[in-house]
Amino acid sequence: MIDSTRFEKFLNRVYKECIVNEHSIYEKDVITPNELLTWKDVENVINFNLGFVDIIDNNSNKIDIPALNYFWSSRIIQSKKSIFSLINSGNCFSITQCFYLNENINYLLSLIESKFDVICDAHLYGGLDTSANSFRPHIDIPSNFIIQIDGETHWKIYKNIASDMFPQEQINSMRVSNLELDYEVVLSPGDCIYIPPRRFHEAIPLGKRLSVSIPAASRKYSNALPVDRCLYEFTK
C-alpha cells in the first residue's frame, strides 16, 4: 500500500515492532530528519569521496563525471570540482552507497532490516533550484522509503507495474506514456513516503530540495550478505 506520513510516526511504528535489544547498536527512540542528513553532510560526502555520485541534467539524463583510478587500489575517484560545478549550475544529484554516512543513518537502516526481510542502502537526492529535475517516470526493483529533509517535492505514483521479464535498465531506458496516476503528494521536510517495488513513480522538485531515499532490497532475490550494522569499540 502506498502511504505518506511524518517521519517520526514511521520511525515510531517501526521501532515499536523491532526487537532492537538483540542488536548491539545504541538505542534511540527519536531521530529527527535533520539528524539524519544535512547539506553539510552532502558537501562532506562529495569532498571526501564517501559515496558514488550521479548527476542528472534538466532532461533527466545522466551526465558523465570525469573520474580517475586511485593510485593505490581499484577505487574510483570522481572529480569533485566537476560535481560541485554541475550541481551549482542547476543539475540534480543522486549519491548512492551512503549506508555508513553517520550513526543515525546506520541506525535507521538497522531498524528497517530488523523489521523486514531486506537489505538497505541510503541514497541522497537533491538540487539547488527547480531546474534540477530528477528522473523521468521509472521503476526501481527494491521497495523505497523516502524522507524529505529540505524543500518540497511533488511525488506521483502510478498504478502501472513493470514486469520482471525485462531488466530494470531496459525498462527505464524507455519513455513510457499513458501512465495512470494512483497517488500524488507534496512532501515537506519531515514527511516520508513508501514506494512499492516495480511501480512507476516520478519526483518533481519544487525548488531547492534534499531527501534521503532508503532502497530496501528483498533478501529473497539477493545473494548479498547482510551488512554489519553493529558499532564496535576498541577495548584497550
Ligand SMILES: [Fe+2]
Ligand atoms: Fe526511483
